[in-house]
Amino acid sequence: MGAGGKMVAGKVVVKDISKTDVCPLAKVIRRRLRKMGVNKGVKAVFSLEKPDESSLKMTDGSNYKRSFFGTNSWMPGLFGLHSAETVIRHLLKN
DSSP: OOOTTOOOGGGEEEEEGGGOOSOHHHHHHHHHHHHTTOOSOOEEEEESSOOOGGGEEEOOOGGGOOEEEOOOTHHHHHHHHHHHHHHHHHHHHO
16 A cells, blocks of 8 residues: 555554555555455555655646655565565465
């Protein structure tokens, strides 16, 4: 889910999409999944940390994007590592 506006590496977790909390992007994805009839069963990497509001940047609204959270360099990589670990563990179980 969204890594923007986050700093604390220890708050990154992997849970079912239905258990996500705090993340604005996860809320949007949950809503879209519900419209498709999916309420659970999708793994999500997200942070339990609330986004830092001071990292919110506004745009001119082009490309349907009004704002975004600035991202620290290590957070997207950390989310990727958690994703990779989850996939590898799933593959090793089968």
